[in-house]
Amino acid sequence: MAKKLNMRKRYELLTRGLGWEPTYQSKEKVFSNESYEGIKITDWSKWEDPFRLTIDAYWKYQAEKDKKLYAVMDSFAQNNAHLNLADATYVNALKLFIQGVTPLEYQAHRGFARLARQFSGEGAQIACQMQSLDELRHTQTQIHTISHYNKHFNGMHDPFHMHDRVWYLSVPKSYFDDAKSAGPFEFITSVSFAFEYLLTNLLFVPFMSGAAFNGDMATVTFGFSAQSDESRHMTLGLELIKFLLEQHEDNIPIVQGWIDKHFWRAYRVLALVSAMQDYMLPESPMSWKEAWEIYFVENAGALFNDLARYGLRMPKYHEQATAEAEHLSHQVWGTLYNYAHAASMHFWLPDEKKMDWLSEKYPNTFDKYYRPRYEMWAQMAKEGKRFQNGGLPQLCQVCQVPMLFTEVSKDDPMQISYRSSEFNGEKFHTCSDGCKDIFDHEPEKYVHAWLPVHQIFQGNCGGAAIPDILNWYHFKPEDGGDYAGSADETRWKAMHGETTGAASSDTESAEEKAAA
Amino acid sequence: MSLNIAAKEVKPLRTNFGYTARRVGENKPASRYQEAVYDIQPTCNFHYPPSWEPDKMLFDASRTAIVMQDWYSFTDPRQYYYTTYVAARAKQQEVMDSNFELIEKRNLLQGVPAAVLQQIREVLIPLRHLEYGANMNNQDICDRGYGTTITSLASFNGFDRIGMAQYLSRIALLLDENEETTLLAAKTAWLDAPVWQPLRHAMEDTFVLDDWFEIMVAQNIVLDGLIYPLVYERFIPALTAQGGGTFLMLTQFMNEWYGETVRWTNQLMKVTAAESPANAELLSAWTSQWVARLEQAVLPLAQLAFGENAAAQQVAEVKQELLARLAKQGIKV
Numbered sequence: 038m039a040k041k042l043n044m045r046k047r048y049e050l051l052t053r054g055l056g057w058e059p060t061y062q063s064k065e066k067v068f069s070n071e072s073y074e075g076i077k078i079t080d081w082s083k084w085e086d087p088f089r090l091t092i093d094a095y096w097k098y099q100a101e102k103d104k105k106l107y108a109v110m111d112s113f114a115q116n117n118a119h120l121n122l123a124d125a126t127y128v129n130a131l132k133l134f135i136q137g138v139t140p141l142e143y144q145a146h147r148g149f150a151r152l153a154r155q156f157s158g159e160g161a162q163i164a165c166q167m168q169s170l171d172e173l174r175h176t177q178t179q180i181h182t183i184s185h186y187n188k189h190f191n192g193m194h195d196p197f198h199m200h201d202r203v204w205y206l207s208v209p210k211s212y213f214d215d216a217k218s219a220g221p222f223e224f225i226t227s228v229s230f231a232f233e234y235l236l237t238n239l240l241f242v243p244f245m246s247g248a249a250f251n252g253d254m255a256t257v258t259f260g261f262s263a264q265s266d267e268s269r270h271m272t273l274g275l276e277l278i279k280f281l282l283e284q285h286e287d288n289i290p291i292v293q294g295w296i297d298k299h300f301w302r303a304y305r306v307l308a309l310v311s312a313m314q315d316y317m318l319p320e321s322p323m324s325w326k327e328a329w330e331i332y333f334v335e336n337a338g339a340l341f342n343d344l345a346r347y348g349l350r351m352p353k354y355h356e357q358a359t360a361e362a363e364h365l366s367h368q369v370w371g372t373l374y375n376y377a378h379a380a381s382m383h384f385w386l387p388d389e390k391k392m393d394w395l396s397e398k399y400p401n402t403f404d405k406y407y408r409p410r411y412e413m414w415a416q417m418a419k420e421g422k423r424f425q426n427g428g429l430p431q432l433c434q435v436c437q438v439p440m441l442f443t444e445v446s447k448d449d450p451m452q453i454s455y456r457s458s459e460f461n462g463e464k465f466h467t468c469s470d471g472c473k474d475i476f477d478h479e480p481e482k483y484v485h486a487w488l489p490v491h492q493i494f495q496g497n498c499g500g501a502a503i504p505d506i507l508n509w510y511h512f513k514p515e516d517g518g519d520y521a522g523s524a525d526e527t528r529w530k531a532m533h534g535e536t537t538g539a540a541s542s543d544t545e546s547a548e549e550k551a552a553a
Numbered sequence: 554m555s556l557n558i559a560a561k562e563v564k565p566l567r568t569n570f571g572y573t574a575r576r577v578g579e580n581k582p583a584s585r586y587q588e589a590v591y592d593i594q595p596t597c598n599f600h601y602p603p604s605w606e607p608d609k610m611l612f613d614a615s616r617t618a619i620v621m622q623d624w625y626s627f628t629d630p631r632q633y634y635y636t637t638y639v640a641a642r643a644k645q646q647e648v649m650d651s652n653f654e655l656i657e658k659r660n661l662l663q664g665v666p667a668a669v670l671q672q673i674r675e676v677l678i679p680l681r682h683l684e685y686g687a688n689m690n691n692q693d694i695c696d697r698g699y700g701t702t703i704t705s706l707a708s709f710n711g712f713d714r715i716g717m718a719q720y721l722s723r724i725a726l727l728l729d730e731n732e733e734t735t736l737l738a739a740k741t742a743w744l745d746a747p748v749w750q751p752l753r754h755a756m757e758d759t760f761v762l763d764d765w766f767e768i769m770v771a772q773n774i775v776l777d778g779l780i781y782p783l784v785y786e787r788f789i790p791a792l793t794a795q796g797g798g799t800f801l802m803l804t805q806f807m808n809e810w811y812g813e814t815v816r817w818t819n820q821l822m823k824v825t826a827a828e829s830p831a832n833a834e835l836l837s838a839w840t841s842q843w844v845a846r847l848e849q850a851v852l853p854l855a856q857l858a859f860g861e862n863a864a865a866q867q868v869a870e871v872k873q874e875l876l877a878r879l880a881k882q883g884i885k886v
């Protein structure tokens with residue numbers, strides 16, 4: 038009788054000794070990226086694979102998951118289930134998702150392939166390669182899910198072209214380029230730990246619970262299907278951090294520095310998500326501030342209590358992020374509203390019902406600072422003087438968000454916060470102490486940033502006039518601007534049998550035709 | 554009748570994403586494969602130079618000497634994107650599972666002559682390390698390559714290699730009733746036995762190649778083009794006559810895998826060579842260089858598998874098959 042093997046032992050034997058030990062070429066040459074960041078790995082074999090998922094089991098589980106997912110997608114499309122959404126304004130969240138998030142999934146796919154080549158220990162190597170494949174899955178299932186929406190709504194028709202060019206998409210793109218241009222250990226700290234472990238729920242809740250609250254079952258399905266992969270990615274992130282800290286004490290300050298940096302970088306990307314969460318969702322599962330308190334203040338607080346024994350502390354400037362939670366979404370949404378004419382999604386002023394909800398969720402700030410602003414803009418719009426910013430904003434050299442954040446932690450929430458640094462005799466502007474620190478630590482990196490506004494001024498974006506630039510972005514006239522009066526709104530009404538003056542003739546009801 | 558329903562606007566606004574419409578036409582629907590792969594890789598306006606290669610951009614077509622007007626000229630004849638890929642492999646693994654189960658349950662290894670088992674231990678099991686190296690090369694192509702139709706296949710290909718390394722490990726465990734004797738011996742042989750050293754050396758030399766397309770040729774065209782036919786089309790079937798027919802079942806995956814892989818590697822070579830005489834020349838130079846190196850490197854393995862006398866003939870035949878196959882794709886050596 039063969040001896041029985043438990044799962045752990047069996048997995049260990051299947052991959053036993055596979056890690057490559059070069060002797061004909063030097064280890065430094067074969068795994069050329071493993072040491073230049075200063076991380077010291079004394080023994081890769083101490084890496085314990087947390088999943089123990091064999092390749093054949095992976096094929097089997099993932100194929101089963103995808104079979105279910107594509108069945109939902111197909112029936113969603115066949116039944117035109119987009120008609121069941123709470124409201125078409127919700128679709129703008131999907132526009133942000135396919136333009137801003139899906140291309141990052143792709144970047145993660147390629148980035149983890151790099152780690153799968155560069156890590157010499159087979160445990161971490163295989164985990165990274167699995168994640169690389171998962172991230173390709175996320176890219177492609179998101180494309181396929183949103184493909185149906187693209188057929189019925191505007192603004193989603195060229196997401197990958199847009200991601201490489203559009204001003205507000207340089208916020209997520211530069212964040213990922215930042216991680217991807219770094220060494221492999223910084224990359225994984227950024228993506229797997231700072232983003233996927235620490236902040237993942239702050240992305241997941243707005244988009245996926247948001248979808249559930251607004252009748253978008255297709256997105257809910259891909260979200261939850263991806264979530265089972267994400268739990269593997271989160272484990273990888275946490276295990277890797279612990280592994281690095283246990284391998285050598287010299288790794289601790291390096292890792293802490295990366296956590297500080299990528300926490301702040303990722304948090305600034307989430308500023309866009311906060312605005313979507315509080316303003317775009319017709320039905321909102323919770324406010325940004327509530328989500329921040331549960332998923333960051335409580336959960337991350339507990340996590341860092343655990344990590345203290347490894348010598349880690351909470352990321353720098355986390356208190357500032359917590360203080361900003363009262364203001365963040367309102368400041369970002371206000372700015373987006375000002376630039377709605379240059380976006381491939383719609384923005385709008387919150388209606389009375391939404392403002393009451395915001396007052397309730399933000400009792401300390403909304404009525405005091407932001408409601409009056411919206412009321413004024415509403416008045417202006419009514420008078421035919423819709424407020425919009427005709428100029429181009431100044432962008433933060435690091436996070437690339439327009440300068441819109443304020444001195445919240447200095448108790449001066451109406452004062453825009455500006456920081457600046459000098460490098461090689463030139464001045465560079467940042468939005469916060471967090472971004473300034475990041476710049477000052479690696480100025481030679483951040484001077485390279487492809488800042489959309491600078492690029493426009495330099496004539497690299499299709500021309501000098503706004504229409505030329507929008508054309509270069511592949512934006513169409515119907516993609517942006519206010520929601521009210523948009524082609525999306527007209528169609529949404531037509532989808533529900535309501536016709537408006539602007540509706541095309543083929544949507545006129547048969548009754549009307551008969552009557553005529 | 555249902556006038557209200559007729560009144561509702563359900564006609565799509567457009568057929569396609571812009572990025573697929575530019576390739577298949579505005580009013581022609583794109584397949585899921587096309588949506589999943591065409592032009593989804595970033596191409597421009599990168600923010601920072603990679604710290605690991607500061608003179609290049611994050612995604613950069615100049616990491617190979619191959620030049621393509623359009624890096625999406627090649628598409629996969631199997632049309633694999635993630636879902637179709639895992640679905641295909643899930644079916645194959647089911648077959649493999651039942652093969653392993655049957656052999657275990659019926660004790661089918663018991664009747665196999667000791668000499669055959671010894672051959673399996675020495676020739677087949679160390680190949681798990683070769684598969685691991687092949688995986689490293691394919692992850693490298695996925696990382697540094699250009700164009701999703703190519704890089705995503707490298708990702709799948711690498712994943713398959715780990716899968717096959719694990720199948721080989723399972724065979725070793727089956728031979729040893731779950732002891733790790735053969736696994737350990739195979740590793741020692743791989744590292745030290747003269748028979749494996751030329752291969753291991755060649756493999757390490759592929760790891761440090763700068764040009765990812767050369768890695769593609771050395772690994773996925775030439776090395777696989779020699780190893781797979783030798784081992785899975787010749788060595789394993791030959792064991793049947795000696796009472797080792799069960800190993801056909803235990804390596805069914807590898808055999809089918811290679812037949813399937815050749816479909817896309819042929820297409821890739823064909824499209825790349827057809828692009829320009831310069832590409833065709835480069836491909837044939839790489840091919841002849843790696844064929845010369847690797848036919849020598851696989852010879853000791855062939856001797857172990859087929860005996861001193863037959864080995865050279867076997868290698869010469871698979872080499873001819875490979876060159877004939879490549880000639881059909883426009884690569885003359």
Ligand SMILES: [Fe+2]
Pocket residue numbers: 142145171172175263
């Ligand atoms: Fe993902």
Ligand SMILES: [Fe+2]
Pocket residue numbers: 172233266267270
């Ligand atoms: Fe992930």
Ligand SMILES: [Zn+2]
Pocket residue numbers: 305433434435436437438467468469472
């Ligand atoms: Zn900033």
